[in-house]
Amino acid sequence: MFLRLLYLLIVRLFGWFTLLARGDTSKEVExxxxxxxxxxxxxxxxxxxxxxxxxxxxxxxxxxxLHRET
Structure with missing residues (x-):
């Protein structure tokens, strides 16, 4: 149970970091x-x-x- 919670938290954290690194157009398209x-x-x-x-x-x-490649 604890490992699953830790895994979900880490996945969510990395997801937030990738959102910070991407541009506005890419976010809107997604x-x-x-x-x-x-x-x-x-x-x-x-x-x-x-x-x-x-x-x-x-x-x-x-x-x-195309937006991710640039």
Whole structure:
């Protein structure tokens, strides 16, 4: 139990450090991707994105990847 709590705290701490190191655009893109995925999850038990959803997620993922490389 203690090791699991310690692990979760360390993971959360490193997550915060990575957020501090990233730029604002990268953070906003990640928020948009998470929001889109959450909306799709609420619509049905298993998300079945249509072509427009897939295009949007692919574009945001590409923008996020390009932003992380710089």
């Amino acid at each position: 928020i948009l991707v998470r929001h889109e995925a959450a909306v799709l999850r609420r619509q049905v038990s298993r998300p079945r994105p249509d072509w427009a959803d897939r295009v949007l997620l692919a574009a945001l993922a590409r923008l996020l990847r």
